[in-house]
Amino acid sequence: MPKSLPVIDMSAPVCCVPVAAEPIDDTMALEVALRLKAIADPARVRLMSILLTARGTMSTGELAAVVELAESTVSHHLGQLRKAGFVESERRGMTVQHGARRDALAALCLVLDPNCC
Secondary structure, eight states, X not given: OOOOOOOOOOSSOOOSSOTTTSOXXXXXXXXXXXXXXXXXXXXXXXXXXXXXXXXXXXXXXXXXXXXTOOHHHHHHHHHHHHXXXXXXXXXXXXXXXXXXXXXXXXXXXXXXXXXXX
């Protein structure tokens, strides 16, 4: 039976000492790795790109049309991005609107390389 990973609250942007500043502990390494894993998929990278360049939020249906994937597939990818803290979603009537969390992406960049941003 595979070993399950511990559950970490990733809803807030990652914050800690940059990985290049000093060796990080196991918990912080897991926190960073889980966020990188969440975005390490071409469809998710594309969804983030679309959301980061959009003027405002977009619905699941709108995103599905742009990436040419089923709404259920896009919903799954958005769920992973949301769990990692990169996307925030809000139900509006019958649709769910999604937007990128730039602060979470910027925080991850700073943790990986403090000189990057």
